[in-house]
Amino acid sequence: MKTLIAAALLFGAVFLGRPAAVNDAAIVADGYPAHLSDYGFFADLAKRTPNARVTGYTLETPLFSDYAEKQRFLYLPAGAKAVYDADKALGLPIGAALIKTFGYRQNGAFRPLETRLLLHRARGWVAIPYVWNAAGTDADLRRAGTRIPVTFTDPSGETRSISYAVPNQNQCKDCHALDGRITPIGVKARYLNHAGQLEGLLAAGMLDRLPGDAPRVARWDDPRAPLGERARAYLEINCAHCHNRAGAASNSGLFLDWKQPDATARGIGKRPVAAGRGSGGRDFAIQPGDADASILIYRMESTEPGIAMPELGRATVHKEGVAMLRQWIDSLPAR
Amino acid sequence: MIRMTAFAALLLASPALARDITVEAGADAQERLQTALLEAEPGDTVRIGAGRFELTDGLSLDVDGVTVRGAGPGQTVLSFRGQLGAGEGLLVTSDDVVLRDFAVEDSKGDGIKSKGADRIVYKNIRVEWTGGPRETNGAYGVYPVSSTTILVDGVTVKGASDAGIYVGQSEQIVVRNSLVSGNVAGIEIENSRHADVYGNTATHNTGGILVFDMPNLPRMDGGEVRVFKNQVIDNDQPNFAPKGNIVATVRRGTGVLIMANDNVQVFDNDLSGNATSNVMLVAYRQKFDDARYDPLPSHIEITANRHGRAGFAPELPGGAELAKAFGGSIPPILWDGTGDPATLHVGDQVPVLGMGLALGAPVETAKPALVTLTGATSARIDRVTLPAAMEAAAR
Numbered sequence: 001m002k003t004l005i006a007a008a009l010l011f012g013a014v015f016l017g018r019p020a021a022v023n024d025a026a027i028v029a030d031g032y033p034a035h036l037s038d039y040g041f042f043a044d045l046a047k048r049t050p051n052a053r054v055t056g057y058t059l060e061t062p063l064f065s066d067y068a069e070k071q072r073f074l075y076l077p078a079g080a081k082a083v084y085d086a087d088k089a090l091g092l093p094i095g096a097a098l099i100k101t102f103g104y105r106q107n108g109a110f111r112p113l114e115t116r117l118l119l120h121r122a123r124g125w126v127a128i129p130y131v132w133n134a135a136g137t138d139a140d141l142r143r144a145g146t147r148i149p150v151t152f153t154d155p156s157g158e159t160r161s162i163s164y165a166v167p168n169q170n171q172c173k174d175c176h177a178l179d180g181r182i183t184p185i186g187v188k189a190r191y192l193n194h195a196g197q198l199e200g201l202l203a204a205g206m207l208d209r210l211p212g213d214a215p216r217v218a219r220w221d222d223p224r225a226p227l228g229e230r231a232r233a234y235l236e237i238n239c240a241h242c243h244n245r246a247g248a249a250s251n252s253g254l255f256l257d258w259k260q261p262d263a264t265a266r267g268i269g270k271r272p273v274a275a276g277r278g279s280g281g282r283d284f285a286i287q288p289g290d291a292d293a294s295i296l297i298y299r300m301e302s303t304e305p306g307i308a309m310p311e312l313g314r315a316t317v318h319k320e321g322v323a324m325l326r327q328w329i330d331s332l333p334a335r
Numbered sequence: 336m337i338r339m340t341a342f343a344a345l346l347l348a349s350p351a352l353a354r355d356i357t358v359e360a361g362a363d364a365q366e367r368l369q370t371a372l373l374e375a376e377p378g379d380t381v382r383i384g385a386g387r388f389e390l391t392d393g394l395s396l397d398v399d400g401v402t403v404r405g406a407g408p409g410q411t412v413l414s415f416r417g418q419l420g421a422g423e424g425l426l427v428t429s430d431d432v433v434l435r436d437f438a439v440e441d442s443k444g445d446g447i448k449s450k451g452a453d454r455i456v457y458k459n460i461r462v463e464w465t466g467g468p469r470e471t472n473g474a475y476g477v478y479p480v481s482s483t484t485i486l487v488d489g490v491t492v493k494g495a496s497d498a499g500i501y502v503g504q505s506e507q508i509v510v511r512n513s514l515v516s517g518n519v520a521g522i523e524i525e526n527s528r529h530a531d532v533y534g535n536t537a538t539h540n541t542g543g544i545l546v547f548d549m550p551n552l553p554r555m556d557g558g559e560v561r562v563f564k565n566q567v568i569d570n571d572q573p574n575f576a577p578k579g580n581i582v583a584t585v586r587r588g589t590g591v592l593i594m595a596n597d598n599v600q601v602f603d604n605d606l607s608g609n610a611t612s613n614v615m616l617v618a619y620r621q622k623f624d625d626a627r628y629d630p631l632p633s634h635i636e637i638t639a640n641r642h643g644r645a646g647f648a649p650e651l652p653g654g655a656e657l658a659k660a661f662g663g664s665i666p667p668i669l670w671d672g673t674g675d676p677a678t679l680h681v682g683d684q685v686p687v688l689g690m691g692l693a694l695g696a697p698v699e700t701a702k703p704a705l706v707t708l709t710g711a712t713s714a715r716i717d718r719v720t721l722p723a724a725m726e727a728a729a730r
Binding site for chain 1: 365366367369370372373374391392393395396397418419420421422426428442443444445450451470471472473474475478480481496497501503504549551552553554577578579580581621624625
């Protein structure tokens with residue numbers, strides 16, 4: 001009976017012209033396939049049921065993107081393994097793909113808006129945005145990005161209507177570039193090291209090794225974790241992709257990578273350099289003991305372009321995240 | 336309405352051939368223009384037609400060797416009045432890019448930023464905040480940063496709440512024949528080396544031309560800067576920079592301000608109508624924690640400038656009394672008293688007011704007195720020579 005069903009599924013897939021497996025050529029070839037379905041990442045695209053070797057994952061502390069819900073998948077080609085790294089992103093081979101779908105709950109059901117792909121090609125990673133059709137059956141290539149009006153209910157129960165921004169390809173790179181080369185951000189051991197995810201990859205033969213001391217970030221909203229560690233994890237995943245020495249904000253001198261040793265570079269008592277009206281009349285990125293006097297808080301509480309940080313995906317303020325950062329800054333000894 | 340010329344379309348198979356990609360004003364300007372900037376290949380020109388382009392998001396270019404060309408800064412207007420996202424109007428992150436003949440208006444953040452964009456040319460560009468000087472205007476008009484070899488030529492910037500033309504953490508820089516007006520700082524060269532700033536007009540800003548070095552940045556050691564043949568006149572704009580930014584401390588009526596730099600020559604400029612001072616020479620006076628940083632000015636030469644009226648309403652503590660004591664105006668050159676005088680040289684035939692301030696001492700403790708700065712004249716700073724292709728692109 002099982003065989004019959006499998007045969008029927010296989011037949012169905014062939015009959016419908018849907019690839020039964022991931023289309024490796026679409027990942028590695030030059031160019032930009034017109035539809036998300038062209039890649040065959042999902043056996044059932046509308047439900048985002050993954051195909052073989054497409055593995056879902058979550059981050060212990062994720063990037064805030066206007067309260068969007070995200071579905072993340074890692075694809076590794078047959079026989080390939082991710083290479084463990086204690087600090088940098090896992091080493092992923094050419095032919096690997098990261099698939100991230102953004103959407104909102106509408107009447108209880110997840111409605112996808114866009115899917116961003118990171119594809120590892122011979123010349124490096126490329127980032128491509130796809131925008132879902134209204135029926136939710138497929139997503140179309142949208143290199144220049146777009147805006148989508150969306151209404152959703154945030155975790156506090158507040159209804160919000162925003163102009164949701166799908167980034168253009170350059171904006172994808174703005175966040176993902178290290179020294180000008182596109183690099184994955186979230187697939188680091190410390191963000192994946194929870195709920196048995198790394199162990200699962202190891203057991204499935206998709207990770208080369210897993211040391212017992214693999215690092216782990218705090219969950220930003222875990223009340224049992226030390227506040228300082230929650231703040232560091234939150235600031236790294238939300239800010240450090242640009243605010244690091246090789247990132248888009250390298251000229252700012254504000255570096256929020258989680259192990260940054262220089263207190264001034266971390267923002268403590270650091271004056272702004274190119275903040276403009278983003279300074280909000282405050283003198284320091286972080287004024288220890290005084291969240292209200294800290295530029296970082298001012299910019300995270302603004303949705304005005306030119307002030308708002310991060311610059312993209314911030315039509316709303318992350319109330320809960322900012323509240324945690326406020327608590328942390330207020331807890332720092334004043335100097 | 337992106338179309339390729341018939342000729343280029345025929346030869347598309349050969350990527351080495353430059354194409355023109357034309358974008359006209361009209362509906363969906365955002366997506367059409369951004370698509371053109373994404374699809375351009377090295378050697379291509381993105382031609383932006385005459386008219387107003389109403390944009391909702393920042394534009395960006397990340398392809399080397401692309402020219403973006405409008406029909407003129409009065410004809411092709413990229414308006415960001417309705418901008419909903421991004422930190423600047425246009426962002427360039429690729430090398431060998433030429434931007435010319437268009438305007439950027441009312442961007443929410445910076446006007447045009449280029450980062451890590453070597454050999455960039457800004458030619459005949461206008462960046463303006465059309466509501467006049469306001470604290471809510473964006474910070475920088477033209478903003479090349481972390482780049483090598485930059486030409487800003489014939490650019491106009493009005494209304495920037497920080498600097499009209501700001502070059503930061505870069506080297507081999509030419510800023511020339513540009514007009515900056517109604518900004519807090521007209522032109523600012525910050526944490527940069529080898530810059531020629533000449534033939535510009537800086538007027539009705541808070542401060543005209545600033546040469547700064549700041550601590551705690553990846554690139555410091557600013558210097559080898561020449562400021563010459565500029566008109567730095569009537570910089571009378573009350574400072575409207577948001578507090579916290581270093582330019583918020585610039586005094587209204589500052590002509591040329593040199594802070595914490597090494598090797599700067601200021602010569603053959605017309606300096607007048609600057610109510611605080613025509614030329615100020617100062618240290619970085621705020622507290623800092625950076626062992627790599629030298630807050631003092633050194634090897635500065637101020638020679639052969641023509642001084643008009645200056646120092647007649649100095650925006651300094653006790654400024655009115657000070658002006659009175661000097662017969663109505665303080666001397667046109669002001670030195671805070673820091674740095675080794677043996678490396679500071681004023682050849683201009685005007686008096687110099689020394690403030691006698693030690694580094695870190697509050698301005699209120701100043702002991703103003705006439706001084707002479709007759710330090711050694713340093714070796715000549717080499718002129719900045721740009722690649723011929725950049726000069727050709729700016730013709």
